[in-house]
Amino acid sequence: MSGNRFRYGAWRDGPDPLAPPYDVRAAVDEVGERVLGGESLRDALRNLIRQGPRDGRGLDDLRARARRLRREALRRGNLDGAVTRAQQLLDQALAAERDELRGRDDPDARFQEAVLDNLPRSTSRAVEELSGYGWASEEARGLYQQILDGLRREVVEQRFAGMRDALRGRDPAGDARVAEMVGDLNELLGKHARGEDTDDAFQRFMEKHGDFFPEKPANVEELIDSLARRAAAAERLMRSLSPQQREELSRLMDQALGDGPLRDQLARLTDNLQALRPNLNWGRGERMRGNEDLGYGDATAALGEIGELDELLDQLGQEHPGATLDDVDVEAVERQLGRGAADDVRRLRELERELRRQGWVTRDDDGLTLSPKALRRLGHTALSRVFDDLSSKRRGSHDLRDAGAAGDLIGSSRRWQFGDEQPLDVVRTIGNAVRRRAGSGAGTLPVRLEPEDFEVAETERRASAVVALCVDLSYSMFADGRWGPMKQTALALSHLVATQFPQDSLQIVGFGRYAMPLSQGELAGIEPDMVQGTNLQHALKLAGRHLRRHPGAEPVVLVVTDGEPTAHLEEDGEAYFTWPTTPETVRLTVQEVDQLTRYGATLNLFMLGEDPGLRRFVDAVAKRSGGRVFSPDVAELGRYVVDDYVRSRRGKR
Template identity: 50%
Template sequence: MSGFRYGEYEDGPDPLRAPYDVRAALDELGRSIMAGERPGQALRELLRRGVRGLGGLEDLRRRASERAGRLRSSGRLSGTLEEARRLLDRAVGEERAALFPDPGDEARLREAQLDDLPADAAAAVRGLAGYEWRSDTARATFEELRGLLRREVLDAQFRGMKQALSGGSPEELRRVATMLDALNAMLAADDRGEHGRVDFERFMAEYGDLFPDQPRDLRELVDSLARRSAAARRVLNSLTPAQRAELDALGRQAAIDSGLADRLDRLGQSLRSRRPDLDWSGGEAVDGGTALGMGDATGVLEELAELAELDSALGQDYPGARLDDVDSAAVRRSLGTGAAEELKRLRELDRQLRDQGYLSGSRNKLELTPKAVRRLADTALRDVLSDRSAPRPGAHSVSDTGASGERTGTTRPWRFGDEQPLDVVRTVVNAAARPAGPAGRVRLRPEDFEVAETERRDAAAVCLLVDLSYSMVGRDLWGTAKQTAMALHSLVSTRFPQDAVQIIGFNDYARVLAPGELAELSLDWVQGTNLHQALALAGRHLDRHPEFDPVVLVVTDGEPTAHLDSEGTARFAYPPAAETTEATMAEVDRMTRRGARLTVFMLADDPRLTAFVTEVVDRNGGRMLRPDPDRLGAFVVDALLSRRGSGRRARRRP
């Protein structure tokens, strides 16, 4: 029987993974906006932390950091130097072993020549360049050393060159030389403005196998070579001064012996002039148990540099940052296919929020669309309703209710603007009374439609006055107040569309807030609690709807500290000035004459506030409530529903 193994899916993204929900992502975005963040800032934070079922940029940064940590402990950068010394010592030892049995003077002279070799490996290799080896084994070891240096020098410049020169034949070396000549010529032609696409394609057709990353054009080829060349320089810079000098000399000697020194120098100068922005002088603290060759060490530092750039792009904390700045290919190379797929899905989420009509504007000035505001208001209402542990009489869920009252059993012709439900039976009967059309079809006309008459239901003029002063921000009540206001607006708009609702925010001045303005309202560290002006604006709203039941709800954490003077200028004073209290109480009395009873929600346990609100409710006949700030929305909704269920009150003119 064949065996089965169960575990985490490893071959790319999980095909059974649940897709992310764009609307759920918008809800998370909305919670950040409710807390005072601007839409652009909230979107960046959402993409940073991710959403349910999709990791964010911060998770990718964490994985990139872990990958960089593993690379820094992957091995020692001096591996080529260590291997060169080992092969040199072995070749000299093998030669001494061959000379020892020979009693002649020539053998002693050769031993003296070996004894005089410098301790520096590069100088020793130069000293042995013309040496006539007695031992074939020693000669082969020395040629192995020279081949190692040639391969490592070229592999440090060209990724994968070690494999291309694995045979060590003169033909392979000559092909590399002609490639370098063609590459330098192509770069020179580009400097003169004479390079064309066909020249690059011809070059890649002949030498493309030497470039495993398969660049698509000359710019990508230069970028790849320059990054690797800069990384090779940083490998040398990461060694001790003595190691750096010795390995640099070994590489230089290998390039001279191969006949490539001038070609490589010319290429290096061209790359550096084209990409001076790269780090050509830095180094890295890389250490570990494994000795890394020059090519492998260059690859490590090249990837570390790429991870550093990736970390900066994933951080998105620079002006004009965009998800498109993140290199998908770099993510795939360093973090795998799954990470690249996650980045792709984050970009898709960013795009879907726009394509589905939730966000508009540029990245620097992102705005919520009316569709998004409605969604955020509905979400705020759902959150509030889910927090109502003990619904009061008159409270209703808005998920399955309509706009009209109970049906009377009669119908009438439909008129433009009617919100009553259609009477489908009467509508079809009216259409069927006419002669049938082709093939016996019944066609509906506008005059056929009839609506079911419903009982008239009382309408209310609802005013929510929300304190947005300095103290609300300081007590972290800002987001709660915004959520409550949007939830109330959504409740009235959906459950009681015949009502007239107005949201008024107040600090030093009071102002009417539309749902869109409310959603994008940012933190405002302004001193002043101008309840006087807020009540005046609410009174005007009630006067515009004299036949509606008045419902006035006030949310505040402090007594009034500002009022409007006769010239319309806000006057602030703390402790509150007598003029402020008198002006505010005058507006309370006007509310009382209108028949509007105030419901005041106190969000602070302050004796002065308690005394003020107590006087307000005594003069007005309203109510004072002390809700838990975390459940403010539930209290406000309950208060509205209970007030609407209490029947009409006589309205008197102010």
């Protein structure tokens, strides 16, 4: 900015803050498209969140970024840098000490040289033996002290971010203050573990020792979370080292912390935190490689980052039972992946909440599922697709938005909708236009008609139908790409009956090795089963029961299958399966066909595929029952089934 001049550019820090939220209806339609394309309902809902709606990123993208960052962290360096650094300082100290002793000509100098020559090769043991050594060189003494003071400072700073100033040099007062703080902290955590009220104790603790905690935790839980993650990173460092490296570092740390109360208090603190947060990765080691030797602080920081990324990968995976986006730690996402990623999670979380709040999805023990409201929309989408196909195949087809065009006028009318074929109610239509114009204050003439003015006369239906749609659920339907069209067909017919022919009664019967009635929701959510068997006999038996419950309606049975019957029910109710089919299976299936025929049902079969055995069977059934056989392309299945249903309901024969 110069003076009052401003420059504007594209927003570069995450999603556009002024962008509208996700379109919830579009998200529901996207799930519907996935289901109608053959995807299972659970997978479709899960993938909506994992892959993200069309206009946004999903959890899979965030997981990929988290995995990439984890790989980069693993290549950051070697974890034994603390031991390596101690070895380098010790070598420098010994070299400086030998130079000093070499210039002295007395027995004490020769004795000290002998002590140095016989030091253990282990760095930690050498440091331990030199704890009481009287250094001749001040430079060597300083280098040796750097080993202890530096490691001591790194160990304690790694646990408590605000301790840097309190740990400079060997200040007994500073050591005492740190030890007192850790003791008070252990006492506070002990009360919390016993279930005591710690609100007042926490406030007193922060008033006394708050300068050690620059992150300013708001309560005991936040304090524990922060400390436990740091402690877990320290434990993971030890688990990541080889046994020899672990022993070396452990001995060096003991030397650095000394024999005072601080070492015991830190060990007790680790035990308390591990008991309070057992779900953290306390014992998991990592194999890190890189060109840089990481000091204790850098190594634990890298492992802490890896641990947090592991938790994020777990949360973003949403694999555990009852998982929701509320489980994702958005602050951790922002720390590791940036503000844009955190905004993506917030938008996805808002989408999930809106889907539930607006009644599009419900949650059960297995996760999200579509609500009846969403299933109606899914059925409408399936029906629209079928009618789009119908209108493109033959002239005069429409959306079948009639209220009984084949019946008598009943004296009532309703608003016209696109696709209606009923006669216009002219009186009410003109009246609507006059009232609309008069209400606007523009007089009554001239009368100009608008689309919302039109009304159509309702008619009374003369006949109702009872329909059983039997759909093959065998695995071959899924393997050959017929699962999605089958679902679309059944959902379209279900929605058509519910909205345009409410006096009809439809039952969808799915059949594999066994048959079962399916609701609209069960049909949308059903997934393919690897169990073999095509039990059409059981399906026709259930269809017959449905027809007999509605004796006054026109009976219609529609069968969609891609294979000849290979299973039937035994007398004990168990399914018998064999391939190729047996005469007994065919006989029992034809027996059910005969019963439906005697009842007066129209039985039409929709054959998918060109299996010779299926062709022989359906031809024989059609000839026996007086029904028809259709061999549609799988993409035209819905058009054939819906069109046949409309043609079949012509009144009781």
